Amino acid sequence: AEYVTGESTACFSPESCRVSEGGVVRRKGMESICSCIRVSKEIRGITTASSRLAVSSETCADNRKPATRNRMRSKRNCSRFVDNLYMLILYRSRFNKTPKTNQINRDLMGIPSLKTLLIKRYLCLILVYAVIIFMAPFLHATDEPVDKLDIVVIDAGHGGHDPGAIGSRGKEKDIVLAVALKLGDYIEKNLPDIKVIYTRKTDVFVELHERANIANRNNADLFISIHSNWWTNPNTRGAETFTMGTSHDERNLQVAMKENSVITLEENYESNYEGFDPDLAESYIIFNLMQKTYTSQSIEFADLVQDQFRERAMRNDRGVKQERFLVLWRTTMPSVLIETGFITNASEQRYMMSKEGQEYLASAIYRAFKEYKRNIENNSAKGSLKLPEREERPVTYMTVATDPDLQEDSNIYYMVQVLTTTRGRTLDDFSFSDYGHVAEFKTNNLYKYAVGKSTSFEQVSRMVPEVQQSFPGAFVIAVQGGIIIPLSEARNQNK
Incomplete structure (x- = not known):
């Protein structure tokens, strides 16, 4: 057998359970189960005490006897066995991904696929993050x-x-x-x-x-x-x-x-x-x-x-x-x-x-x-210090150039944004001097600086590697009427 070796003992009613070839247990239902299975201590290299996975035949009731206590005990023991067997198969499935093993995993007791398990894992992570996010305002400083x-x-x-x-x-x-x-x-x-x-x-x-x-x-x-x-x-x-x-x-x-x-x-x-x-x-x-x-x-x-x-x-x-x-x-x-x-x-x-x-x-x-x-x-x-405001998400503001000529130009230009700061800089700052045209954009309380200016996206893109030697975070932006617009929108308009 792939996972279970040893013989299965009696007392499963035919209509409720069956044992497949090689000793692999396949479950059809839990309602009529009234006994348990004896398995060997050795399960594919994983040693587990018999008391964890099975109970002795003396503790199992014959399905023909009406003793309610024994029947309920037997169901609990068998349920425990099925749960343990499920965990063993799940453990093995993480390390054995052959088609044969995957097929067994799909067949045995309706165990979910690895894809399903991963989906459940990420759903759990999302739930945990949601709780953290909800509680953060109450637990924060x-x-x-x-x-x-x-x-x-x-x-x-x-x-x-x-x-x-x-x-x-x-x-x-x-x-x-x-x-x-x-x-x-x-x-x-x-x-x-x-x-x-x-x-x-x-x-x-x-x-x-x-x-x-x-x-x-x-x-x-x-x-x-x-x-x-x-x-x-x-x-x-x-x-x-x-x-x-x-x-x-x-x-x-x-x-x-x-x-x-x-x-x-x-x-x-x-x-x-x-x-x-x-x-x-x-x-x-x-x-x-x-x-x-x-x-x-x-x-x-x-x-x-x-x-x-x-x-x-x-x-x-x-x-x-x-x-x-x-x-x-x-x-x-x-x-x-x-x-x-x-x-x-x-x-x-x-x-x-x-x-x-x-x-x-x-x-x-x-x-x-x-x-x-x-x-x-x-x-x-x-007494002028104000309470710090809580910021849930960055708010999108219109980013406008401070240069009137750029504001009045309806053409689409591409530039390379190099810096964002809360304090304004002079446009002749030596940091920008090597890259030609410099423009300043203001949004909320931030100043953004971009260099280069061309109607050709390809030409500006070729500037990026050089600019990134001094400003590794540099990237291409699109400007129209002095306003920074989405790059995808600008590319679509230029088609």
Whole structure:
């Protein structure tokens, strides 16, 4: 037999059950079952005690005897056997996918196909996510705004057996620890009223959820997670700061997936993160609906960091972005994840590994921290600080060019969008100088910048690889009458 060996014993009535050739039990109905089956302890290499799968013949009632107690006991025992046999077959079906086995699985007791089981699994996941989404507003952090800055948690990413991104000369975990310690030292020396808490001060592994828990337990007012970036193109360079949120940029999602994948190094990570799979894009759909407080304050601090990187550390400014990082999602205060540079870029790796580079990076973050603290305290003193608004989903606003000439032009143009930020830039910013025409678009409180301008989609598309060397998240957009329109709509109109 494929699954069951040994003989089946008597007392199944002919009209209720039958035993197929080779000892494989096939069930027709449960109503008339009044006995059980004795099977061998060895079932295809899986050793199971007889008491688990079958009962002795003495405990089974003959179907000709009317003893109700024995009959009910026998039914329970046989039902238990069928359930155990079902689980064994289900277990085997995960590892044996030959046509013969699949046929047996379909025949035996109406066991569902693997496709059906997968559908049920995903339905269960959706149900779990729905419950989390429903409960989030009640379990999330208080809506009280951060009107003071007394405690900051500095998180040096990775550590221990998790090296993070690896360059030709160094490892992310070492670079970010050095920057984190220097940042904390700046704050402690110059702002002694601030309590600095580190998630790690040595080369140790700290689980991702514990990093956020450290901040939450200490009622921190700001959470700063420091990382170094990576990309497949060795020419990619620059610093960027992320806040919690969603985007439609595939490159940003890949960065988040890489940073989130550290949870697989943790024990029991599936239970710690409610079944979240960092390598499965579908898992990230939960963040699209999740509510998050302190978004505006997080973005404010992130903007200050990027300003300092550009002006103080002379880094290529890649802007403020939003993406689904688990460590940010679990915090209950304004929080950011800073990518200080690309370890896969030779020059930036040297800079980040040098003492001078680490000093500049830490100093830039410190200056942003000091300015953010001053803003928080000034707003609090004036009583003008408003409650942070909860944002359920990104709201779609019309994105309009600030250039009147572009607004009056009814032609469809294609451009390459390179940057989104909450603070306006001058169009002659050196970051854009290599790519010709520059346009600014405004939507709600965000500024978007695009370079290049052509009525030919193919011509603009050829620009993208070059632009992505400085702005890896760059992509083609379509503009008509000064408004960004769906690319598919523009392509259809041009046909």
